[in-house]
Amino acid sequence: MIKKGILGVLLLWSTPYFAQVFLQIDTLEEVVVINHYATKSGGPNALQMSASLEETLDRDADLDLIRRGGYAAEVVYHGLSGTQTNTMIDGMRIYGACTDKMDPVTAYVDEQNLHSLEKKGSNDVTIHSLNLKLKRGEFVPTSKHYGSFYSSVNSNNLGTRYGGQYGFNSMRLWLLVNANGSRASNYSDGSNREVRFTQYEKFNAMASVGLKLGRNEFSATLVKDKAVDVGYAGLPMDVSSADALIARFEHQTMLGNTNINHQVYYNSIVHVMDDTKRDSVAMHMDMPGWSETKGISGRLNQTRGNWLLRAQYELVQNSRRAEMTMYPENEAEMYMETWPEVVRSFASVNPSATYYFNENYDILVSASLSTGVDKMQSPTGIKQLEVFGYTMPDGIQTNAGAGSARIRFRKSSFEHQLTLKAGNRAPELSERFGFYLYNSQDGFDYIGNPDLKNEQFLHVSDDVKFDQLGQQFYAKAYAYLFDQYIFGVQEPAYFAMTPGGGGVKIYENIGKAFILGGELGSSLFQSGKIPTTAVISYRYGRSERFGYLPQMSPLAFTLNHTYTWKKLQFGLSNKWVNRYNRASLSFGERNAKNYWLMDATISTNLPLKSTNIFVELAGNNLLNQYYTTHLSWNGIPLMGRNISLMAKWSF
Amino acid sequence: MCAIDPINTSMKTLQTLFLAGLLVSAISCKKDNPDPIDSFEETISSNFTEIASQTIDSYTLTIYAQSDLIVGYNEIYMLLMDADGSYVSDYEVHPHPMMEMPMMMHATPFEYPKVVDTEKGFMRASTTFIMPSTAGDWHLDYHVHVMDEEYAFSFNPTVVSPEETRMLSFVGPDEKSYFLALVSPTAPEVGENNFEVVLYTKLDMMSFPAVTDATMEIEPWMPSMSHGSPNNVNPVHDELGHYMGKVNFSMTGHWEVKMTIKNADGTVLSDALAFDITL
Known part of the structure; x- marks a missing residue:
């Protein structure tokens, strides 16, 4: 009985059309299914098919989006910073090439590339990691071709999206290719005013092939993603090109009852900012950035008696640099390296074991250890650091580690789990070596600090679920305690480099900080006429020295209903978010008013011979609310009412 | 661009060269064409610009600078050679820089030479020219005392204004x-x-x-x-x-x-x- 349950770990439940849902049995990961209707649960993932990846993620109560324009929103997990959460693409490390966080990792894939998002809880060095799992083919007994074409249009920003996919599955070979494009003009906010610099254009393609030779499975995947002409309303600059190439080769086999998986990967990002479209700039600047990552990683899963054993390893090398050239009138150009080239190499191991005492109790313990070195390659970078009195050693050794334990109790309709995790994280590149990185929100130039210590954390999470007769309730409470919290502290003696800047902040370990948060949710009438979900969430964070922590989402309430009438499916989503009055002033945040968003969808499937046409009409922000969230960079207003129409033909 | 103070660089180069010279002389019993002087001259010519050279009786004084002479502080290096072509190591120099203008004459700040290399009699002095040659004629006179005799060398260098005022x-x-x-x-x-x-x-x-x-x-x-x-x-x-x-x-x-x-x-x-x- 127990074994069966454990085997279920690796099972993927697949039903036709929308309802592709993970059977979530063991892993600590929580999974958000992307681009599929999860009709059964009808939960926060009762999606709009035409939603973009970011819109999909935004519906998850754990996640919020930092919006700097109409594209490339940055995902925030429980209000943690991007350096405290680690975003990966299918287990591959990838690091944005922009010093100003204009290119979060999520911007380098298209939702059509993705199968799901895993929110990993405890088996990683970082507190949490988000893993964007790529789609893949399957080895099946009978060969099958499948594919689709889709297109959608938006009324608000005249945005269009289109794409096609082709796949082939067989016993020994699978193929999967898709190509996707999207473009949009500026959107209008809830007062029908155009928000300039919210346009974007993107092209994405993915090709993946799998081969099975005996017990060995091989696969190779290539993703190319390029965005051009991307506006960033919240920043003083836009992006002319953000280009990524992601390549991976994977091998998987079973040795006895051990599942072994290895991958070798490479990714490269080139990110070029652009200020030529702005009406007036104090001075023209060029700010390109590069990031290149090579990695090998692998994992072993073994079931042995009542044990599930797992080990993971990683060898990663990331090289990043960014520079800034300014062109004053009639004077020599000015050049500096905002990220002097640094190669960060690290190795990590992560063993974990789950023991199933009986049907009701299990415990998981996990450890992660990582060791690495940061080597500055740029002589200019070393000279720049001299300005602040730092002498750069040959390399900065970085060790980090974390340990976690989770106890779970399950009995019929009741589940309770308690998770404890403690560890520390190494400073990110910007925190350690950044050179006058302008934060347009607080108006300060940030300077890295090579002497930073690791940030310490302790995370406790308590989850309770109760499920009876199609009525599900859950409650989740969590806390994060930090010591040596890394935060920018103003240094009054230093000049801002950016014209008009407020000054300079240097990353420092500022001592203690905490985040408390919780979620209450219910999923009701799932077998009834109007399946409904409701979620309330809230987060609160403070630091010892600098008051409120930034990015703490205020009280939010989401209510979703679905309804099926004949062949039509209706969805209605209401989200009410309380005012944000705990802005972190030392982070440049501003308070935000409360808002209410109402979305609705009507969709249907029209079978056409052996194929299907899916049509969806969706309305977002139907009340045409003028709103900004606590994470709207510089308070930019978000999109007003939008009607979108989508059609997708699948075979 | 060069990160290191050029004088130190040239000094280091010279020192390296002398060590190399010693090494070569040590080996010279086997090989018979070691010419450290040639290499010394190469070092001088590759690191300095020859400003002028003048021969009086049997002595030739050559002056060098880092680049063209400019309005501002200039290091001026000098070497004295006798009739045999050997460098004179024991000599004294009294600089007399002077600006000759149509209506007046004036001097300019300078520093006495200091020996940089005792063996070769390589000296470093400085002159701070306070105006360019377009204002008049610069006379850079050096009274050299050698073997109890005085020789009055006189140069007429061109001093230019640098791109950025120094x-x-x-x-x-x-x-x-x-x-x-x-x-x-x-x-x-x-x-x-x-x-x-x-x-x-x-x-x-x-x-x-x-x-x-x-x-x-x-x-x-x-x-x-x-x-x-x-x-x-x-x-x-x-x-x-x-x-x-x-x-x-x-x-x-x-x-x-x-x-x-x-x-x-x-x-x-x-x-x-x-x-x-x-x-």
Whole structure:
């Protein structure tokens, strides 16, 4: 009985059309299914098919989006910073090439590339990691071709999206290719005013092939993603090109009852900012950035008696640099390296074991250890650091580690789990070596600090679920305690480099900080006429020295209903978010008013011979609310009412 | 751009060369064409610009500089060779720089030569030209004492204005004229740079002594961006009117190093001084 349950770990439940849902049995990961209707649960993932990846993620109560324009929103997990959460693409490390966080990792894939998002809880060095799992083919007994074409249009920003996919599955070979494009003009906010610099254009393609030779499975995947002409309303600059190439080769086999998986990967990002479209700039600047990552990683899963054993390893090398050239009138150009080239190499191991005492109790313990070195390659970078009195050693050794334990109790309709995790994280590149990185929100130039210590954390999470007769309730409470919290502290003696800047902040370990948060949710009438979900969430964070922590989402309430009438499916989503009055002033945040968003969808499937046409009409922000969230960079207003129409033909 | 002080570089090169020369002489019993002098000359010619050379009787004096002579502080190097073509190691030099203008003559600040290499009699002096040759004729006279004889060498060099001013003159509230010349950086670069200036005053047309008791403050500034840089070290007096400090440039581009100079009483001599330095 127990074994069966454990085997279920690796099972993927697949039903036709929308309802592709993970059977979530063991892993600590929580999974958000992307681009599929999860009709059964009808939960926060009762999606709009035409939603973009970011819109999909935004519906998850754990996640919020930092919006700097109409594209490339940055995902925030429980209000943690991007350096405290680690975003990966299918287990591959990838690091944005922009010093100003204009290119979060999520911007380098298209939702059509993705199968799901895993929110990993405890088996990683970082507190949490988000893993964007790529789609893949399957080895099946009978060969099958499948594919689709889709297109959608938006009324608000005249945005269009289109794409096609082709796949082939067989016993020994699978193929999967898709190509996707999207473009949009500026959107209008809830007062029908155009928000300039919210346009974007993107092209994405993915090709993946799998081969099975005996017990060995091989696969190779290539993703190319390029965005051009991307506006960033919240920043003083836009992006002319953000280009990524992601390549991976994977091998998987079973040795006895051990599942072994290895991958070798490479990714490269080139990110070029652009200020030529702005009406007036104090001075023209060029700010390109590069990031290149090579990695090998692998994992072993073994079931042995009542044990599930797992080990993971990683060898990663990331090289990043960014520079800034300014062109004053009639004077020599000015050049500096905002990220002097640094190669960060690290190795990590992560063993974990789950023991199933009986049907009701299990415990998981996990450890992660990582060791690495940061080597500055740029002589200019070393000279720049001299300005602040730092002498750069040959390399900065970085060790980090974390340990976690989770106890779970399950009995019929009741589940309770308690998770404890403690560890520390190494400073990110910007925190350690950044050179006058302008934060347009607080108006300060940030300077890295090579002497930073690791940030310490302790995370406790308590989850309770109760499920009876199609009525599900859950409650989740969590806390994060930090010591040596890394935060920018103003240094009054230093000049801002950016014209008009407020000054300079240097990353420092500022001592203690905490985040408390919780979620209450219910999923009701799932077998009834109007399946409904409701979620309330809230987060609160403070630091010892600098008051409120930034990015703490205020009280939010989401209510979703679905309804099926004949062949039509209706969805209605209401989200009410309380005012944000705990802005972190030392982070440049501003308070935000409360808002209410109402979305609705009507969709249907029209079978056409052996194929299907899916049509969806969706309305977002139907009340045409003028709103900004606590994470709207510089308070930019978000999109007003939008009607979108989508059609997708699948075979 | 070269990160290292060029004088030190050339010194190091010379030292290396002498070591190499010793090594070669050690081996020379086997090989018979070691010519360290050739290499010495190569080093001189690759590191310095020959400004002029003059032969009087059996002695030839050659003067060198880092580059063309400019308005401002110039290091001037010299070598004396006898009729056999050997370098004279034991000689004394008294410089007499003079500007000859249609209506008047005046001297300019200078420093006596110091021996850089005893064996070759390679000397380093300095002259701070306070105006370019377009204003008149510069006479750079050197009275050389060798073997109890005096030889009056006279050169007529051309002094040009550099692209960026390296010498500032001002009149203090004491009504004295001051000449402030930038010695270092000569090849400025991002990061920390030695900042060295030399300060002279004018007693009369023929006398320009060094000021050794001034205090100075510096502030590097990027005028196009309106920002400075942190952690600079104000120059303090070292010797012979030379003041040494540190300046930080956080990026390339056009910098101004603003300076305030006070005399020993704390009276501000000038607070409107600035050197333009473009990296």
